[in-house]
């Protein structure tokens with residue numbers, strides 16, 4: 001069986017990537033979303049083990065010591081990391097695993113696993129980004145400002161990604177993301193088993 005693909009979805013805070021992920025999971029079957037660990041406080045409605053594994057800084061540091069993370073990074077005063085075991089299990093079982101993570105972590109993963117598909121989500125304009133970030137009403141003004149500053153830095157590095165998804169309309173964006181992942185499966189690098197198999201069959205024919 002072919003291994004699953006590792007897909008990273010990053011985007012500015014307020015780009016709508018959370019909504020895109022939710023719809024992608026509802027609409028298509030073969031995707032598994034990795035649940036991250038974080039030291040930030042849960043927002044209203046967020047459930048431990050579903051949206052995040054909420055950890056103290058000590059627990060998070062212990063996981064680093066145990067080499068339990070595929071990657072981890074700091075983001076606006078808190079730590080975030082991807083637990084390794086769940087990702088590996090699902091990739092080995094042939095499922096595509098999606099990491100919704102910020103840029104520093106994304107680049108760590110790409111360095112270690114160059115075959116990772118890297119997608120960056122952005123609203124069509126900066127004004128729209130600010131509107132969405134304020135509109136969701138989950139952060140204080142101070143945090144909104146810090147997240148917008150972070151977006152300025154992230155914009156400089158968008159070019160390191162494989163694809164940019166402009167989130168104008170959620171359903172269209174979800175379908176585009178699905179198509180990108182499916183196309184990645186067809187890349188020759190991800191078809192090694194198929195190629196070996198057909199070569200073997202053809203060689204056998206020759207021998208007859």
Ligand code: 5GP
Pocket residue numbers: 010011012013036037040071072073075080081082100101102103104105106
């Ligand atoms: P939020 O606090 O809005 O849920 O997430 C803040 C940022 O952290 C987002 O850009 C999100 O994609 C990122 N993030 C969430 N989980 C992880 C993770 O496991 N690793 C890294 N590097 N970033 C993460």
